[in-house]
Amino acid sequence: MPEFNIDRIRQIIGEINFALGKLEKCAVLAEEEFISNDEKLDSGKYNLIVAIEGAIDICNHIVARRGGRAPCDYADGFAILAELRLFPLEFTERLKKMARFRNLLVHLYWQVDNRRVYHFLKEDLQDVKDYLKGIEKLIS
Numbered sequence: 001m002p003e004f005n006i007d008r009i010r011q012i013i014g015e016i017n018f019a020l021g022k023l024e025k026c027a028v029l030a031e032e033e034f035i036s037n038d039e040k041l042d043s044g045k046y047n048l049i050v051a052i053e054g055a056i057d058i059c060n061h062i063v064a065r066r067g068g069r070a071p072c073d074y075a076d077g078f079a080i081l082a083e084l085r086l087f088p089l090e091f092t093e094r095l096k097k098m099a100r101f102r103n104l105l106v107h108l109y110w111q112v113d114n115r116r117v118y119h120f121l122k123e124d125l126q127d128v129k130d131y132l133k134g135i136e137k138l139i140s
Helices: 006-027 031-036 038-066 074-083 089-107 114-123 125-139
Strands: none
Touching (some): 006 125, 038 074, 038 114, 038 125, 074 089
């Protein structure tokens, strides 16, 4: 049995990259333009959920296959990646924040500060890209 389901991971990476492409289009807008445009804002929120959820799905697969402990929540899955020495601790701390942001978008959507969504697009998309690079190295 192969260590990872490479086809499934690559499929999820494709979905994440597709969402990232849409997010990058939103990220070039000025903050007020993004926040005042309901369609762009909704697209940004949805595609953030898709990208982060995909990152979590890959994380859970790797943790399960590498024999890590069962995560307590989505953020904890990224902590396990550090425990398994697959990613640096400092980096997984940022990924944990990303998972918590996903929870806010999904479960407490009425409390989301739209400026925070914009700042995530401007400042944190690179973490998702760096995560995917690390995953590609791991599975190749």
